[in-house]
Amino acid sequence: MPTLVKRLFAALVIVLLLVVINQYMSREGLFGFGVPPYYARLIVLAGINIILAVSLNLITGFTGQFSIGHAGFMAVGAYSSAYLTVYYGQPWEQSLAGIVGATLAHALIFLLAIVVGSIVAALAGLIVGIPSLRLRGDYLAIVTLGFAEIIRIVILNIDSVGGATGFTVPSYANFLWVYAFAIITIVIVYNIVHSDIGRALVSIREDELAAEAMGINTTRYKVLAFVISSALAGMAGVLAGHYLSFLSTNDFQFIRSFEIIIMIVLGGMGSLTGAVLGAIVITFLPELLRTLGPKLESLLSAIIGADNIPASVHTFLLQLANYRLVIFAALLILIMLTRPQGIMGTREFSLSWLKRARRRPEGDKPVGEQGVSIAEQGPRSAIDRKKEIENG
Amino acid sequence: MDTFVQQLINGLTIGAIYALIALGYTMVYGILRLINFAHGDIYMVGAFVGYFLAFQLGFAAGPSVVGLTVVLIGSMIAAALVGMAIERFAYRPIRKYARMTTLITAIGVSLLIENLFVAKLGAAPRAFPQLLREQSYTLFGNAAISKSQILIFAVSVLLMLLLQWVIFKTKVGTAMRAVSFNLNSAKLMGINTDFIISFTFALGSALAAAAGVLTAQYNPQIDPLMGIITGLKAFVAAVLGGIGNIPGAVLGGLLIGIAETFVVGYGQNVGVPTTFRDAVAFAILILVLLFRPTGLLGSTVQEKV
Numbered sequence: 001m002p003t004l005v006k007r008l009f010a011a012l013v014i015v016l017l018l019v020v021i022n023q024y025m026s027r028e029g030l031f032g033f034g035v036p037p038y039y040a041r042l043i044v045l046a047g048i049n050i051i052l053a054v055s056l057n058l059i060t061g062f063t064g065q066f067s068i069g070h071a072g073f074m075a076v077g078a079y080s081s082a083y084l085t086v087y088y089g090q091p092w093e094q095s096l097a098g099i100v101g102a103t104l105a106h107a108l109i110f111l112l113a114i115v116v117g118s119i120v121a122a123l124a125g126l127i128v129g130i131p132s133l134r135l136r137g138d139y140l141a142i143v144t145l146g147f148a149e150i151i152r153i154v155i156l157n158i159d160s161v162g163g164a165t166g167f168t169v170p171s172y173a174n175f176l177w178v179y180a181f182a183i184i185t186i187v188i189v190y191n192i193v194h195s196d197i198g199r200a201l202v203s204i205r206e207d208e209l210a211a212e213a214m215g216i217n218t219t220r221y222k223v224l225a226f227v228i229s230s231a232l233a234g235m236a237g238v239l240a241g242h243y244l245s246f247l248s249t250n251d252f253q254f255i256r257s258f259e260i261i262i263m264i265v266l267g268g269m270g271s272l273t274g275a276v277l278g279a280i281v282i283t284f285l286p287e288l289l290r291t292l293g294p295k296l297e298s299l300l301s302a303i304i305g306a307d308n309i310p311a312s313v314h315t316f317l318l319q320l321a322n323y324r325l326v327i328f329a330a331l332l333i334l335i336m337l338t339r340p341q342g343i344m345g346t347r348e349f350s351l352s353w354l355k356r357a358r359r360r361p362e363g364d365k366p367v368g369e370q371g372v373s374i375a376e377q378g379p380r381s382a383i384d385r386k387k388e389i390e391n392g
Numbered sequence: 393m394d395t396f397v398q399q400l401i402n403g404l405t406i407g408a409i410y411a412l413i414a415l416g417y418t419m420v421y422g423i424l425r426l427i428n429f430a431h432g433d434i435y436m437v438g439a440f441v442g443y444f445l446a447f448q449l450g451f452a453a454g455p456s457v458v459g460l461t462v463v464l465i466g467s468m469i470a471a472a473l474v475g476m477a478i479e480r481f482a483y484r485p486i487r488k489y490a491r492m493t494t495l496i497t498a499i500g501v502s503l504l505i506e507n508l509f510v511a512k513l514g515a516a517p518r519a520f521p522q523l524l525r526e527q528s529y530t531l532f533g534n535a536a537i538s539k540s541q542i543l544i545f546a547v548s549v550l551l552m553l554l555l556q557w558v559i560f561k562t563k564v565g566t567a568m569r570a571v572s573f574n575l576n577s578a579k580l581m582g583i584n585t586d587f588i589i590s591f592t593f594a595l596g597s598a599l600a601a602a603a604g605v606l607t608a609q610y611n612p613q614i615d616p617l618m619g620i621i622t623g624l625k626a627f628v629a630a631v632l633g634g635i636g637n638i639p640g641a642v643l644g645g646l647l648i649g650i651a652e653t654f655v656v657g658y659g660q661n662v663g664v665p666t667t668f669r670d671a672v673a674f675a676i677l678i679l680v681l682l683f684r685p686t687g688l689l690g691s692t693v694q695e696k697v
Contacts, residue, residue, distance in 0.1 A: 066492070131682050137491070138427060142631050143681055145624075146674030153671040164667075254624070258499050265496045322511045329504035333497055337485050340493040 014183060022176035040175065042287060047178035048240045049279035051185045053263040054272060055232030058189050060261070061269040062198065063225045064205030065133065066141040070233050071256035072148025075249065076124045077234025078241035079161050081117030082169040085109065085242065087160075089170060110172040114181070114238045121234020122227050124151065129226035133219060136208075145254055156249045166248040173243040181239060185232050190272060192228065201225055205270075266335060267342050274344030281343075286328050293320030394533035399657040400650065401531075405541045405610060407649020408548040412603035413626035414633070414641035415555065416475075416596025422572040422636035423592050424487065426494050430478055430501040431600060432623015434471050437505065438601025439614045440513070442467040443520055452521035460523040464547070464605050468598040475597025476590050484586070509616035517615040520608035540609045551602055552642060555595070559638065568592060572636065621670065625652075628673045632680055634690025643688060648673045 024033065025040045035043070056070050089109050096105035132143040161167050192198050200221045203211040212218050241247045259282060267278025297317045300309055320327075413435050420428045445466045446452040451459030482501050486494055524543060528536045559565035570578040571588045579585050607622075608614050629648045633640025655664060655672045680688060 132678075135681060135685055138421075138425075138635070139631065139681060139685060141427075142628065143678055146628070146678050149674050150671045150678075153668060157665050157667055255620075262496060262499065265492055269492060323507075325507035326504060326511055329500050329507055332500040333482055333504065336493050336497045336500065337482075340486060340489040 015180070018176050018179055021179075022174060025175040042283060044173075044175050044178050044243055045240075046280050046283040047175070047182045048236050048243070049260070049263060049283050050182045050276050051178075051236040051239070052233060052260045053267065053275040053279040054182075054185050054189050055229045055236070056260050057264045057269065057272065057275040058192065058201075058232075059225050059229040061264055061271070061275070062193055062205060063201040063222060064208075065222055065226065066137060067144040067226070067229075068141050068254060068257045068261065069128065069144030069146075069148035069151075070229075070260045071252045071254065072128075072144075072151040073121045073125055073230040073233040074237035074240070074256070075148075075152055075155060075252035076230075076237065077117035077121040078237030078247055078252075079155050079158075079167070080120040080234075081113040081238040082167055082241050082247055083161055084116050085113050085170050085172065086167070089113070106172070110177070110242065113172070113242070114235055117238035118231040118235045121237065122231035124234075125227040125230025126223065129223045129230070133222045133226060145257065148252075148254060148257060152249050152252050155252075162247065164249070166246055169241050169245050169247055171242060171245040173239045178239050178243065181235060185235070186272060186276070188228075188232070192225075193272070197221065197224070202270075262332065265342055266332070268344030268346060269342060270346040271342070271344040271348055273349040274342055274347075277343055277349075285331070286324055289324035289327050290321050292324070292327075293317040296320070394535050395657065397531065397533070397535035399653050401535065401537050401541060403650035403653035404646060405544050405649070406652060407646035408544050409603045409607050409610075409645075410622070410626045410629045410649050411642040411645025412548050412551065412599045412606075413623060414630040414645045415552070415638065416600050417627050417630040418633070418635055418638060418641040419568075419592050419596050421630070422638075423568065423575070423589060424483070424494075425491070426483065427498060427627065428483075428593075428596075429495070429498040429623075429627075430505060431596065432619035432626065433502050433505040434475055434597045434619070435600040435604045435607075435623060435626075436509070436614070436616060436619035437474055438467045438471040438597075438604030439520065439608045439618065440509065440604075440616075441470040441601065442605040442608060443518060443614060446521045446523060451523060455523055455525040460543075460609075463523060464602060467601045467605050471597040471601030471604075472594035475593040475600075479590055479593040484589075506616055506620070513616060515616060517613045520612040520614050522609070522612060524609055538610075540606075544606045544610060547602060547606055551599060555599070555638070558595070564588070564591060625670075625673045628677045632677050632687055634687030637687070637689045637691075640687055640689035648676065651676055 025035050025043065034040075052070060052074065056067065059065050059067050093102075093105050093109045096108060099105075100108070128144065128147045132140060132147065135143055155161060156164055193201070200211070200216045203214065203216060204218050204221060208218055263278035263282045264275050265278070266281060267274030267276070294317070297309070297314070300313070300317075413431065416431050416434070417428060420426055420431070442463045445463045446459065449459070449462065451463060478501055482497055483494065486497055524539055527539045529538075529542075530536050557565075559568060567578070567583045567588050568591070570581065570583055571585055575585055578588075604614075625648060626645065629644035630641045631644070632647065633642070633644030635641075651672050652669050655669050656666045659666060659668060684690075
């Protein structure tokens with residue numbers, strides 16, 4: 001089969017799969033079966049976090065430019081698109097419905113909102129990126145943080161988008177929208193990373209001066225990566241706003257940017273699958289910890305009997321839910337202490353892993369070092385090398 | 393003119409607090425190149441230790457100079473221990489790893505302290521007992537300075553002079569400066585770098601705790617999340633002055649304090665709403681960094697391959 005046909009076929013399968021799962025996730029369910037709304041909501045939020053983590057990974061993981069302003073661009077996308085859908089969405093949709101039908105009109109308006117949100121966020125990224133990307137390391141980090149806070153406070157003072165009371169937004173997004181765009185994000189970032197642009201970005205991460213000496217216009221590439229990353233963050237903002245139906249500037253504080261950074265560091269910087277994994281873990285972990293106490297108690301009562309549980313243990317387990325964020329933070333520190341390169345490091349998860357794992361027990365001859373072929377080992381990241389230098 | 397002097401006094405008061413916290417950020421950064429995001433929470437811990445000390449030791453009943461001194465020094469010692477513990481158990485094991493890892497750990501420690509306090513004590517604000525008989529003195533015209541403001545100025549100047557003495561006149565201070573120049577060379581010269589780093593954390597944390605107790609005298613409301621935004625602004629102050637530079641941290645803190653008060657006091661006259669109070673620190677920072685990328689007093693380092 002020609003590649004194009006193969007890819008179109010794959011896209012078709014993915015879309016069909018998403019449509020089916022979307023039905024399963026919706027309130028009506030599929031053939032009477034459906035996911036409880038609480039879990040459906042978490043899964044959708046995980047999808048939004050995937051977009052955020054993957055897009056931040058482009059600028060921070062692959063280009064090595066440390067940005068703590070991702071929530072700001074998310075806010076720009078969310079609020080600009082919400083302005084559109086709140087003030088113009090209804091009349092435009094009605095006039096469009098007469099031409100193409102209600103369902104398509106609904107989808108087209110939201111698509112327009114996504115495009116507008118992404119473009120405005122990209123513009124914000126350009127305005128922030130050009131001056132700040134001259135700075136390096138921690139200075140860049142703190143300036144991006146500052147810009148994000150300024151963006152947030154400016155939005156807070158615009159009365160037409162709700163100001164401090166919050167902004168009620170029509171609900172457009174659902175599982176299908178979020179995951180379709182999560183896949184599009186992953187494809188975009190994957191293709192950029194594996195193109196000549198990606199090579200340039202990685203070379204900037206490895207050594208900016210050397211990259212410049214090799215004739216790479218580092219400023220241009222850094223701004224390019226920053227703008228694309230901001231646009232994708234804006235897209236995530238559009239989806240989040242139109243899924244939650246409510247926007248508050250409190251949701252875009254710098255702690256939100258930290259959360260996204262935690263996702264990519266946890267998953268492994270410079271790994272796309274790592275970012276996806278990190279986003280999923282960070283979305284679900286605090287919620288899992290919420291139910292940890294009751295689950296432990298039922299486990300304990302199954303082992304030693306409900307009556308034998310000491311009262312102190314019982315109250316401790318009951319209060320465990322209050323401490324879920326404490327446990328979350330402690331786990332985060334623990335993971336950093338034991339696996340500082342993140343879950344995936346800079347590697348990518350691929351199906352060949354499974355194949356290799358299956359083949360290994362039969363005594364397959366190791367190729368290259370440690371049974372991994374040279375090509376699969378990939379280049380050592382600059383982080384590892386710098387570490388070695390620092391350690392002497 | 394009266395209001396101008398009044399705004400200046402209020403601005404310097406807040407600025408002195410920012411400066412005290414910024415000193416801890418800048419010292420730790422100077423030595424470890426680590427943004428210690430948990431530092432703002434140490435400030436909060438200091439305020440809470442002061443709160444509990446005041447109640448446990450019975451000083452909360454009425455204002456007394458002895459009570460204030462004991463509470464201030466007690467919370468400084470407690471915070472120094474907390475700072476050293478954080479360094480020992482969270483930062484030391486990962487010191488050799490990449491910058492991003494240490495940064496995430498710092499954020500993790502910050503979240504841990506905040507959430508622990510929220511879970512234990514609840515997020516509702518508490519009233520800090522008055523340890524100082526509040527009184528206002530009229531300077532000239534209508535500008536007034538309160539006793540707690542005088543206290544903040546006096547204590548922070550005293551602590552800054554003390555810090556200056558420690559850093560430039562004592563053996564341990566010389567070692568601190570050596571470590572901040574180059575950690576490995578300092579180690580080769582026989583300096584116990586682990587001890588020096590620990591000492592730096594203790595020093596910075598004690599200053600932050602002092603800031604916590606002093607703020608609580610000026611504005612007697614403390615809550616477990618009070619360190620987030622104050623800590624962030626103090627960090628901005630440290631970067632503004634040139635991170636790693638001690639006079640820079642003081643200058644940055646005072647500048648941001650004054651700018652903030654002026655936005656609240658005069659902003660409305662030129663169409664800037666008071667809610668921009670929190671944005672002004674960042675705006676100044678961005679402007680300064682664009683023209684002087686290493687801050688006001690920071691020295692430029694030539695980059696080599």
